[in-house]
Structures are given as structure tokens and as C-alpha cells.
Amino acid sequence: MQQSSSYDCDAVIVNYNAGRLLTECVQSVLAEQARHVFVVDNDSHDDSLAHLSASISDVRVTLIRNGQNLGFAAACNIGARASDASTLLFLNPDSVLAEGSLRCMTDVLESNPSIGMVGGLLCNLDGSEQPGGRRVFPTPRRAFMRAFGLSHLGKWFPSLFSDFLLHKEPLPLAPTPVEAISGACMLVKREALEDVGLWDEGYFLHCEDLDWCMRFRLKNWRVVFVPDARVIHVWGACSRSRPFFVEWHKHHGMLRFYKKFFKKQYPGPLWWLVVLGVWLRFGLVSTYFAARLVLAQIKGVFKGVARA
DSSP states (O other), X not given: OOOOOSSOXXXXXXXXXXXXXXXXXXXXXXXXXXXXXXXXXXXXXXXXXXXXXXXXXXXXXXXXXXXXXXXXXXXXXXHHHHOOOSEEEEEOTTEEEOTTHXXXXXXXXXXXXXXXXXXXXXXXXXXXXXXXXXXXXXXXXXXXXXXXXXXXXGGTXXXXXXXXXXXXSOOOSSOEEESBOOTTEEEEEHHHHHHHOSOOTTOXXXXXXXXXXXXHHHTTOEXXXXXXXXXXXXXXXXXXXOHHHHHHHHHHHHHHHHHHHTGGGSOHHHHXXXXXXXXXXXXXXXXXXXXXXXXXXXXXXXXXXXXX
């Protein structure tokens, strides 16, 4: 049954094989009185859409099926173009809004004309804060420090080894401006979106949220973290089955982000060191996943022998 909406907010949820988490996500948004929910599906092959259709019959839900996986940014743009609401909530399908969280974020977004985007407190199932919900921009130097474990030295030498993730910092008691939030939960003002432009579809998966936050900043729109707006996020639920695919696009996204916003700050040879560092990290991460896969297969063989 359709319920009355108390404010002009539509949600865009990009789905790719999120399973039954998608239904829980949509239910939480409807419970928060969003005006409409656009589920943009990137050619899922699981039962997520069937379960959604069987569980929810609400005229506020519109399903948009893409014939192929267009990537996260392109699918977000499809949902944004389908909506005419004054605010848009971009939410991952493996996320659930806590009671009152959408209202809390909306109040902050509307509290100041200079605020263009807000994000909530991303939490694990145990309630602890996840990385990425509040952060500074990962410059190549900061990313290098984190990638190779040097950011742990930041507690003693913060000016040299600082991390770009802020989840280990004390949780602020009030809404706080930050450089970047996570694309898992972004509430965006339509006026700001039209000024900044849509998501950059040159990113397929990962770093498109950082790109958008940077572009908001360059257009003088403030990005605010709202600690009282809790969002339960099952981190990586839609991507853990394809680690190599995800890491490839993550590292490709890193390079696109650096090239757009930082390349001019680096002389030629230093820039190529940045490129080398990104792909070196990709190689190390890929080797780690490959080793885990081989070990899992070996364990499977031994278990089969033991049962025989």
C-alpha cells in the first residue's frame, strides 16, 4: 500500500546480485517515507529481483532493468534522470537505513544553502563504524602510506604518514564538514547536482564517489558527515564473489581520479612512479587473492580425500 511521503526525496538503489539484502534495503527506505525508490538493476543473475517483486508491492517502487552491467556511476545517472525530486538518496543495496536516519540527513542537508551533499554513519552489523564513511581525499601520497602499511606511523608523525580514512578518529557529536563520504550512502540536493553535474561514467566501480565529492568541493558545495544518521552496511556483499574484477576496476578508478585532480601537481617522472605504484599494489592484491583461491582448492581436495 502506498504511504504518504513527508518530504520530497527519491532514492536510487543500484543493484547487482545483492540477493535478499536488496529487499531489506528497499523496505528500510520505504519505512523512512521516501517519495519514490528507483531500483536500477545492472543485469543481475541471482534471485534479488524475484525476491523483491514477491516481497514488496508498492507503487513507490520502480524497477529499471539494464540489459548489461553498465557500472555503478552510469546506473546512478539513470536513476537520477528518472527522478524529479528536490533531493536524491543514493544507497547501496546492501545497506539498511536505521529509523529516523533519512529525516536526520534531510534536516542537515536543508539546514544551510551551501550544503550540497550529506552522508550517514556507516556501521557494521555489530554497530562499529566502517572505514570510508568519512575521509579526506586520498592523495597519491596518502594512498601510498595506507597501501604499504605506513599510515600506522601517523599516530607519531601525523604530518608525514596521515591516513585518508577518519573512522579511527573520535566520532563527532554533531554534523561535521568533511572532504569526502562514501557512495554507499549519499543524500544530494538537486540544485547542487545540476550545478556540479552527474556522476562521471568513466568510472565503472569504485572512486566515482571520491570524484563526485571533489567536484562538489571545487564548485563550493559543502559535504557533511551526519553521525546520528546510522546506516547498517554489509560491506562488500555485492562484490566479494568477484575479487579480481573488483580490484581491477578499483585500481583503474584510482588512476582516473589521480589523473583528473592531481597529475598537474607531479612532474613527469614522479607521475609515472604514481602509476607504477598503483599497478604494483594491484599485483600484490591479486597475488593475495590468487593464493587464497589455490589454498581453498587444496583444502577442498584434502576434504574430498578424507571423506573417501
